[in-house]
Amino acid sequence: MPLADAAVLRQHLIDPEICIRCNTCEETCPIGAVTHDARNYVVDPAVCNGCNACIPPCPTGAIDNWRNVARALAYSTVEQLGWDALPAEGERQGVVAAPCAPVPPPQAAESAGARAVFDRSPGATIPPWSASHPYVNLYTVHEPIIATVTGNHRVTHADCASDTHHIVLDFGSTPFPVLEGQSVGIIPPGLDDAGRAHWPRQYSVASPRDGERAGYNNVALTVKRVTVDREGRAMRGVCSNYLCDLAKGDRVQVTGPFGNAFLMPNHPGANLLMICTGTGSAPMRAMTERRRRRRHLREGGRLMLFFGARSEAELPYFGPLMSLPPAFMDIHLAYSRAPGAPRRYVQDAMREQADALGGLLAHPDTYVYVCGLKGMEAGVLDALAHAAAARGLEWPVLWGALKAEGRLHFETY
Numbered sequence: 001m002p003l004a005d006a007a008v009l010r011q012h013l014i015d016p017e018i019c020i021r022c023n024t025c026e027e028t029c030p031i032g033a034v035t036h037d038a039r040n041y042v043v044d045p046a047v048c049n050g051c052n053a054c055i056p057p058c059p060t061g062a063i064d065n066w067r068n069v070a071r072a073l074a075y076s077t078v079e080q081l082g083w084d085a086l087p088a089e090g091e092r093q094g095v096v097a098a099p100c101a102p103v104p105p106p107q108a109a110e111s112a113g114a115r116a117v118f119d120r121s122p123g124a125t126i127p128p129w130s131a132s133h134p135y136v137n138l139y140t141v142h143e144p145i146i147a148t149v150t151g152n153h154r155v156t157h158a159d160c161a162s163d164t165h166h167i168v169l170d171f172g173s174t175p176f177p178v179l180e181g182q183s184v185g186i187i188p189p190g191l192d193d194a195g196r197a198h199w200p201r202q203y204s205v206a207s208p209r210d211g212e213r214a215g216y217n218n219v220a221l222t223v224k225r226v227t228v229d230r231e232g233r234a235m236r237g238v239c240s241n242y243l244c245d246l247a248k249g250d251r252v253q254v255t256g257p258f259g260n261a262f263l264m265p266n267h268p269g270a271n272l273l274m275i276c277t278g279t280g281s282a283p284m285r286a287m288t289e290r291r292r293r294r295r296h297l298r299e300g301g302r303l304m305l306f307f308g309a310r311s312e313a314e315l316p317y318f319g320p321l322m323s324l325p326p327a328f329m330d331i332h333l334a335y336s337r338a339p340g341a342p343r344r345y346v347q348d349a350m351r352e353q354a355d356a357l358g359g360l361l362a363h364p365d366t367y368v369y370v371c372g373l374k375g376m377e378a379g380v381l382d383a384l385a386h387a388a389a390a391r392g393l394e395w396p397v398l399w400g401a402l403k404a405e406g407r408l409h410f411e412t413y
Helices: 024-028 077-081 112-120 238-244 278-293 318-322 346-352 354-361 374-390 395-404
Strands: 008-013 034-036 041-043 065-070 145-154 164-170 183-187 201-204 218-224 251-258 271-277 303-309 330-335 366-372 408-412
Touching (some): 041 077, 145 218, 164 238, 201 218, 201 238, 201 278, 218 278, 271 278, 271 354, 278 366, 303 346, 303 354, 346 374, 354 374, 366 374, 395 408
Parallel strands (some): 271 366, 366 408
Antiparallel strands (some): 034 041, 164 218, 183 251
């Protein structure tokens, strides 16, 4: 059956072995073609129009998979939800296996819907121009790398409800190149409710590229023990509790690394504006530590951090953060549940620093990173717009430029 025949469909599929369940594709799709259950993300062949809007934001490339199938035999969403791996090329009867044409970049997409969704995205889908080349998907769920726990320390006050840990994983002599802003997958042991092995959970790396201990092949993670769901109901997070309970010497299955856009610039003079809450501090810690270790090179560039938590006791890394000299980084903290004080969030702290913030935004070498709960996106964008206006900058124009130049990045969940 020739590919030009209308009975042949070039079906868009998501690779369940690589997907890290970050929900980026579903949020990006302008027509609602992507859906998911507790296990898999899938594309509905009856809805997908091949606009490619979901391709650039995917941090792993799992979304960029295609099969030529007989239209009448297209893989349904029900079938896809039950997959542990993609089907082989030409598996459907009557279909000739043939290489798919390369997916055009977003700027070449013909769909008006695709162009609109790029304009609506809060941040860039490309890295800074000077970022190092990231390695991705070196280790998969079927061939993970084994790491050894060399450290597990609580980084929030012992008396507070937020039990957050700093966990160090060592890979020994097996290569595991990772950059600041990337993430890894952790495979918890045991089976899920369906009796199948757990899929990996994603965690941002909290250490710089040369390791938590400089010169060693290790990474650090910032993990909060999950004991309640978003509605406050009691639950036990499978992977977070597994990680927080690890002891020195335990062995862990790791996948990745993942992420090709949320990366820091490498050129001298670049300013970093970092905005985060809770464990969203992980990539900011990695970038800050990278800069701290290179201070002797006098590369220039300002660091400005807005960090939010419920209280000082629940702020990860509070002690080490306070030991950094003001000349190295301009730090602004916001507490939403501090006793005897009004609720204050990162966007409130940003508005208080509108003039300084606007000065950074006006600089063409400023790169902005936002990491934390998805609910913070609107408030952060409003605060950035306010700071831009305070400096006489037209925010819609600046916002578009920041995204197009890879200078505004969001990693929210």
